[in-house]
Amino acid sequence: MELPDLRTRKRLVVAGIDPGTRVMGFGVVGRVGGRVIRVDHGAFRPPRDGDVGARLFSLFTSLRALVGHHKPDLLSLEKTFFAKNAQSTLRIGEARAIVLLVAEEAGIPVLEYPPTVAKRAVTGSGAADKPTVARMVAADLGLAELPQPHDAADALALALCALRDPRLDPRFR
Amino acid sequence: MELPDLRTRKRLVVAGIDPGTRVMGFGVVGRVGGRVIRVDHGAFRPPRDGDVGARLFSLFTSLRALVGHHKPDLLSLEKTFFAKNAQSTLRIGEARAIVLLVAEEAGIPVLEYPPTVAKRAVTGSGAADKPTVARMVAADLGLAELPQPHDAADALALALCALRDPRLDPRFR
Numbered sequence: 001m002e003l004p005d006l007r008t009r010k011r012l013v014v015a016g017i018d019p020g021t022r023v024m025g026f027g028v029v030g031r032v033g034g035r036v037i038r039v040d041h042g043a044f045r046p047p048r049d050g051d052v053g054a055r056l057f058s059l060f061t062s063l064r065a066l067v068g069h070h071k072p073d074l075l076s077l078e079k080t081f082f083a084k085n086a087q088s089t090l091r092i093g094e095a096r097a098i099v100l101l102v103a104e105e106a107g108i109p110v111l112e113y114p115p116t117v118a119k120r121a122v123t124g125s126g127a128a129d130k131p132t133v134a135r136m137v138a139a140d141l142g143l144a145e146l147p148q149p150h151d152a153a154d155a156l157a158l159a160l161c162a163l164r165d166p167r168l169d170p171r172f173r
Numbered sequence: 174m175e176l177p178d179l180r181t182r183k184r185l186v187v188a189g190i191d192p193g194t195r196v197m198g199f200g201v202v203g204r205v206g207g208r209v210i211r212v213d214h215g216a217f218r219p220p221r222d223g224d225v226g227a228r229l230f231s232l233f234t235s236l237r238a239l240v241g242h243h244k245p246d247l248l249s250l251e252k253t254f255f256a257k258n259a260q261s262t263l264r265i266g267e268a269r270a271i272v273l274l275v276a277e278e279a280g281i282p283v284l285e286y287p288p289t290v291a292k293r294a295v296t297g298s299g300a301a302d303k304p305t306v307a308r309m310v311a312a313d314l315g316l317a318e319l320p321q322p323h324d325a326a327d328a329l330a331l332a333l334c335a336l337r338d339p340r341l342d343p344r345f346r
Contacts, residue, residue, distance in 0.1 A: 001224070001226060001227070051174070052273055053174060053273035053274070053276055053277040053283060054174070054277055056270050056273050056274050056277065057273075057274055057277035057278060060274055080263075081259065081260075082259035083259070086254065086255035086256070086259075086262050087254075089259050089262040089263055089266065090253075090262055090263075090265060090266040090269070091266065092263060092266060093262065093263040093264065093265060093266020093267045093269070093270065094266045094267070094269055094270035094273070095270075096263070096266070096267055096270075097229050097266065097267035097268075097269075097270035097271060097274075098270060098274070100225055100226035100229050100230075100267070101226070101229050101230055101233055101270075101271070101274075103226055104226040104227055104229065104230035105230060110226060
């Protein structure tokens with residue numbers, strides 16, 4: 001999916017996705033005029049007793065509904081290069097496929113950022129721990145409480161990271 | 174998806190899938206009474222110039238159409254434990270997700286077999302090379318020509334492997 005010029009948009013909605021097959025975090029933020037606001041955040045937890053197919057189908061249905069509801073202009077997806085073992089990498093590939101499929105079906109471009117890049121965008125450090133990411137995201141978005149669970153905080157960080165990407169940020173016109 | 178008792182079925186259709194995001198092989202076989210016949214085989218090749226999302230969506234659409242057309246009672250999927258590197262493992266995970274998603278959506282159970290098990294089922298050796306697999310599959314199914322490409326031959330081997338699984342084979346009642 002080609003990325004249109006989103007820097008000039010008055011209203012821009014970005015959905016960040018932290019992909020996983022057990023928990024998939026989402027964080028939707030909007031840029032309205034010069035302000036950045038939280039739109040939605042949370043996590044999908046497919047039934048734990050189901051097999052992988054049932055979990056993937058549940059995530060597919062949930063993400064499709066989220067995208068249909070908020071109609072984001074862009075998805076911001078965590079890019080993982082490797083996991084601790086082949087089994088985890090396979091699971092990440094499966095979760096990624098669901099996100100890419102929903103985006104393609106809805107005609108929404110996807111930008112991908114390594115976790116370190118998303119962390120640096122919100123905390124200034126690529127090595128920030130999860131509580132720091134949650135705190136900085138909450139401060140950035142003026143949230144009264146820390147976003148829960150941490151998968152949702154990570155997803156909000158991914159969405160904010162995209163909004164600061166020179167390809168989307170009006171300051172880089 | 175629970176596996177119903179398929180051993181007593183007079184007519185049983187199994188679709189074997191060799192998962193890949195560049196080439197996805199398929200091989201559909203049927204057991205009609207005591208005979209095993211080839212129904213269809215080939216490979217999906219999503220557009221090479223598209224990004225991963227476009228390729229996955231193309232595979233999703235193609236596999237969904239195949240399943241809608243042949244209405245298999247079961248999918249037989251290659252189970253891979255690891256690939257040569259993390260990038261390949263991620264790609265396999267993505268391709269697997271498409272197969273599992275289509276199966277779940279259509280309510281079709283999936284059985285998985287490691288490549289060595291599928292090879293052994295058709296050639297007697299888990300270490301058989303691709304030409305041997307293609308030759309034995311052709312002989313088994315009475316094909317006048319070797320199945321092409323090798324991804325399709327591997328998929329037919331997966332389907333035949335499932336038909337010989339004690340859970341499906343009427344000789345094991």
